[in-house]
Amino acid sequence: MSYAPSTTAGRHCAQQLADISRTLYERGWMPGTSGNISVRLPDEPGRALITASGWDKGELTARDVVEVAARTGRTSSSGQARPSAETSIHAAVYRVTEARAVIHVHSPYATVVAHRAAVRDAVSSVRLERFELLKGLGLKDPALADLPVFPNWTHVERIADDVAAHLTAYPDGPPGLLLADHGITAWGDSLSQAKNRLECLESLCQLLVLSHAELHVSRATQAPDHRTAP
Ligand SMILES: CSCCC(=O)C(=O)COP(=O)(O)O
Ligand SMILES: [Zn+2]
Helix, strand or coil: CCCCCCCHHHHHHHHHHHHHHHHHHHCCCCCCCCCEEEEEECCEEEEEEEEECCCCCCCCCCCCEEEEECCCCCECCCCCCCECCCHHHHHHHHHHCCCCEEEEECCHHHHHHHHHCCECCECEEEEEECCHHHHHHCCCCCCEEEEEEECCCCCHHHHHHHHHHHHHHCCCCCCEEEECCCEEEEEECCHHHHHHHHHHHHHHHHHHHHCCCCCCEEEHHHCCCHHHCC
């Protein structure tokens, strides 16, 4: 059975998920069935809609989404399509940040950086600095950002636990993260802000790759804390 929203706001959000999925699919950022998008329901922010798992993201309709509890990812009703396999990562972001929308894609430049900056079995981070586009991330300090890179554990809940712990420890970090050898996730106050930030992060990764810069990679726990630097 497909999703049948009971409110106008729910209908609108479901249509936005389908529209943005198609846009990002056509851009080549959600090849095949990859990627997932969620948004908190405006009139019931403890609940969220998320794209269904395993579907061609270029062909989703407003009925191909699943309603879940935002902070846990649990579904209440049976018979719906399955929520994204990566719902627990969205839920981790909703638990720890003020985000109202989360977008995950397999865009090429972020995925290349996530491949090159990965440190086996540990959270690392890649430094983004100097580029003007950093100002598009809404950072307290727009001069630089350490974008975390998480091991792409087979057990997605383990990734979600890592993400929740990291975002709790670094509340002023960038509104995005990389999954090693996998892709990128970004979030914001709204779907359009999450999409803008995702575009800035993909473009920053593109600039890193095209400038042939040595990636400045640190183990996240050992990263120098630039906020306390003299
Ligand atoms: C073929 S993509 C593998 C799963 C993935 O990484 C992804 O982003 C899509 O998963 P979903 O369950 O949301 O369809
Ligand atoms: Zn993915």
